Amino acid sequence: MKFTTTVLLLASLCSADAFMVQTPNNAMQPLNAQQQGYKNEVGTQDPTATAFNTPTGTGGAVTSKRTTEDMFKTVTPITIQGGSLKTCSFDGGVERVTVFMKTTGRPLNANVELWQGPDNAPQKMAVYLEDGNTRPFRCTVETPASSNAISIRNTGQIEFPLTAGLETDRSESKSPSEVIFAKSKYNTVQGGAVYTTPFAASVQSVQIAMRTDGRPMNARIELLQGPSNNKQIIEIYMEDGQKRPFHIVLDTPGTGNVVRIVNTATVEFPLTAAIEPYMIDDSIVEEIEPNGGITWS
Numbered sequence: 391m392k393f394t395t396t397v398l399l400l401a402s403l404c405s406a407d408a409f410m411v412q413t414p415n416n417a418m419q420p421l422n423a424q425q426q427g428y429k430n431e432v433g434t435q436d437p438t439a440t441a442f443n444t445p446t447g448t449g450g451a452v453t454s455k456r457t458t459e460d461m462f463k464t465v466t467p468i469t470i471q472g473g474s475l476k477t478c479s480f481d482g483g484v485e486r487v488t489v490f491m492k493t494t495g496r497p498l499n500a501n502v503e504l505w506q507g508p509d510n511a512p513q514k515m516a517v518y519l520e521d522g523n524t525r526p527f528r529c530t531v532e533t534p535a536s537s538n539a540i541s542i543r544n545t546g547q548i549e550f551p552l553t554a555g556l557e558t559d560r561s562e563s564k565s566p567s568e569v570i571f572a573k574s575k576y577n578t579v580q581g582g583a584v585y586t587t588p589f590a591a592s593v594q595s596v597q598i599a600m601r602t603d604g605r606p607m608n609a610r611i612e613l614l615q616g617p618s619n620n621k622q623i624i625e626i627y628m629e630d631g632q633k634r635p636f637h638i639v640l641d642t643p644g645t646g647n648v649v650r651i652v653n654t655a656t657v658e659f660p661l662t663a664a665i666e667p668y669m670i671d672d673s674i675v676e677e678i679e680p681n682g683g684i685t686w687s
Contacts, residue, residue: 457595457669458528458641462490465555470500472548475541477505478556482536486565488557489529489540493522499546500554504531504634505539512629516545520621522552525613525641529624530566532634567599567635574599576664577686579609581657584650587686591645592674593667598638598649600663602631608655613640614648621647625654631661639668 467490470476480487489502498519503511517527531540542554564572576599579585589596600609606629613622628634640649651663 455669458490458492458526458639461488461528461557462492462526462555465490465557467553467555469551470542470544470554471551472544472546475543476554477539477541479537479539480533480558482538483560484533484538484558485561486533486559487531487538487540488559489531489542490526490555490557491517491519491522491542491552492526493519493550493552495521495523496550497546498522498527498552499544499550500527500552501541501543501545502529502531503541503543504533505541506535507537511541513634514627516623516625518620518623524643525622527622528639528641530637532565534633565635566597566637567601570597570599570637570664570666571601571635571662574664574666576662578660579651579653579663580660581653581655584652585663585686586648586650587665588646588648589642589667591647592671593642593647593669594671595639595641595668596649596665597668598640598651598663598665599635600626600631600651600661601635602628602659602661604630604632605659606655607631607636607661608653608659609636609661610652610654611638611640612650612652613642614650615644615646 468476491498491500491502498517500517502515502517504513506512513531515529519525519527540556544550544552546552577585598611600607607626609626611622611624611626612620615621622640624638626636628636649665651665653659653661655661
């Protein structure tokens, strides 16, 4: 009887929830630890094998405006082959995570999800980039609760690998979305409505913030450069657009750039959006209009 009881106890422990996040030695710990070079022995994790990490001494907090390419240099990236999936978990002290993705110049197709426990994805994104080197992806994901994990799936073919990295923020400062909404004008985008805004060629990147009053958010952000010429497309689903406001930085090199925001939900689910220039190149000689030339239409 004692032997049978011991076997049943061991079986119950082995069947524990696979999504249970243990307290990691470092800020972030990949779920697929063995594939990332982590040792099997408890307490002997190899810090040099961490796929995603936080810059030393910064806590992941963004203290000044930096280009996406510069921020990529502060993290340890990993390569995600076409059709493969990588996941990364982190402890409850992380307030938000910045997701970076790029390629060597090829197109990028990926799905990015925030996991919070088994079968619960409160935020999902489908990302398309025409050129993942000229316009790398950079987005901030709010993680207000514990047991969070980021999932990145390369939905492209095996010939189109991508490079990804994460940067965590443990500070208790305001989120980037809150900062934008506090200082910038914002518009209400009703369900099914479309808002577009062009901006001057001197604007090298723009940042967009979106939120709701607590209802779900379904939206699409497009960066166009010429008629029907999509350079970036991001389709977004959020379970609660107030608890987890959306923030993204789009690189916009060249001229003729236009941002289009589409509320793909029904009329019962409006959202609030704000957009402002992020990086401006003063060396480009042209007349810079107020607010970086951004006008809502």
